[in-house]
Amino acid sequence: MTEATTTGPRLLDPALYREVMGHYPTGVTVVTGTSPEGEPVGMVVGTFTAVSLDPPLVAFMPTTTSGTYGLMRDSAAYCINVLAHDQLDLCRLMAVPRPGKFDDVEWTRSPHGAPALHDAVAHIHCRPHDVITAGDHYIVLCEVEAMEVNRPVTPLLFFQGGYGGFSSRGMSAKGDAELIESVRLAEVARPAAERVARDLGCEAAVLVAANDHELTAAATAYGGNVEPLEPLGVRVPLMPPLGEAYVAWADESVVEAWLGRASSQEPGIVDKYRRRLDAVRSRGFAVSRQREEDRPRYTDLKDAMREYAAGALTPARERAVKSVIAASSPFFETIDIEDGETYDLGAIVVPVLGPDDRVALCLRASQLPSGASAATVRGWVSTLRTAADEVSAQLRSSGRDDYSAYLRSMPGDFMM
Ligand SMILES: Cc1cc2nc3c(=O)[nH]c(=O)nc-3n(C[C@H](O)[C@H](O)[C@H](O)COP(=O)(O)O)c2cc1C
CATH class of the missing domain: 2.30.110.10 (Electron Transport, Fmn-binding Protein; Chain A)
Structure with missing residues (x-):
């Protein structure tokens, strides 16, 4: 360490004063x-x-x-x-x-x-x-x-x-360069997403990692009379309760980073999210509910996601957005699909596994018809799973290069 020599104020070089002060x-x-x-x-x-x-x-x-x-x-x-x-x-x-x-x-x-x-x-x-x-x-x-x-x-x-x-070190969106490979990868899955949208009459999106803390909808498709609601490239922060279907099949380091972004680090809350990942893994898909009584809070979540996607969040707005995301946790509660029940679902998400059996991307169906019977929901899940399996098979064959390029584009400590 060097120690600066102190000089009397009168001897100070104006250029030095400006230069040093310019660093503040x-x-x-x-x-x-x-x-x-x-x-x-x-x-x-x-x-x-x-x-x-x-x-x-x-x-x-x-x-x-x-x-x-x-x-x-x-x-x-x-x-x-x-x-x-x-x-x-x-x-x-x-x-x-x-x-x-x-x-x-x-x-x-x-x-x-x-x-x-x-x-x-x-x-x-x-x-x-x-x-x-x-x-x-x-x-x-x-x-x-x-x-x-x-x-x-x-x-x-x-x-x-x-x-x-100002750019926050927390949730701020990164540049677009790293998105290019993600978009390429999503293109492999686009035909499958289009089929899901058509068959289910819903919105289908291909979700890929934009970086180590965000997913993005890199391809979307619309079936039936569904309105395009989500613009392409919108970022979703990978923090509980969001992104379960992705994180559930990711490496332990990704799981830990995701849990570390939970709004509360109380062991009870972290455990709850860990159990949800287990449940998602064992049933093969993640599901969110959108019941009538949840609508106001669901609207809050949509607004928060829109604000997040618009970027340039101040730390105060970032805290507000995080707290709305945390408050949306009940939408993602683990539920059993039981005969005789009807379901108003926000989204169903399934993982698409890459050749290395780790999650490569997710297929998400949203804007689903409400009041669906258990049999209908099971049918939707099965359509999504079939589509995901097809994309998986493609990633093992013709899409392999896209997947390798995508993995190379990701930061080293973010192995998916
Ligand atoms: C980023 C920035 C910061 C400035 N900060 C100051 C300041 O703190 N004090 C000051 O006298 N002038 C400051 N100025 C310069 C004045 O804005 C500018 O000289 C004044 O508006 C017009 O000149 P006048 O003061 O000679 O009429 C700053 C200019 C810029 C671009």
Whole structure:
């Protein structure tokens, strides 16, 4: 380890100061206020920070030479607008020293007095509290009067002189390059999915792993009068209770990783999911229910999955989506298909095994007619199983190259 030599502040090289500080990312805000003529004024500020909770103080640091800050210096109110990842154009517009910046911008004067920019992630309404001169900058301390999250999306970030976005290390979707082999593999199964959709009058999807923590619908087919609901390429997080049919026939390491993503790591809950995998394995398919009384929660799950698929989840939204997924656990409860009963099913999923007897992909039937008898459900399962066996046979013969390419495209520690 090397120890940096300390030099007096006066000797510091400005380029070094900028370079080192550039390694620390900031958010991007637009601080707005009002000119003495009553016109809206605003400037881009990266030096915004929380200061105190009691009293509630925040601060930003304009340069002492900033003409824009000079214009709003006597403002009675400021609004700190936290910019979203998709507001780079607005940022560029607000970072130049010119009048009329608000002409092409959507904003509203807030009840607190300063312009609030539409579509900003958050608005912090404040009034000046104190201004401290600190070298070539001012520290403008402001007292917060009100604040709100306006649009809970990921923020715009500034780092080493460039703009970027936040990506969670948890559930965020990865790039599309790794999808190519998965899509190729799914093509092998497409004719089987089309037959299932036609025979059952349902939606059929070919689910493949997009990476080590997500499945994706890489091919879909529709039978009967079923509406295409699920766009191709939509990602499904591999976390309990989702993806059982896939995980049940995967390697132990995949099973453990899946269990590790359960919302609760209480032994009772983890055991429950482990038992469900056993049940899925012993009967050969996974099934989810969609009873009338479950509908509101099922709608919540669909919305959460849509939000997940849209990407750019903030950590807070990620936690919310995870909790909705966890709350959907009852839909996937192990059930026995018994004579005399009728069933409203959300989906039936069967694995397709590769030449190595590990799961290569899954076939899923959804949008199934409700009120199905036990015999009908058994018929559906058998149609799916036959289709899966056919795809398996193909993967052992003509589709073998596609499967090998697909395995090679997957991360080394994700052996399926
Ligand atoms: C990402 C980013 C962060 C910025 N942060 C600050 C800041 O913290 N303080 C500041 O005085 N100017 C900052 N600026 C520059 C001002 O936005 C810009 O100089 C101002 O809006 C227009 O110039 P003027 O202040 O000379 O009128 C930043 C610019 C960008 C692009």
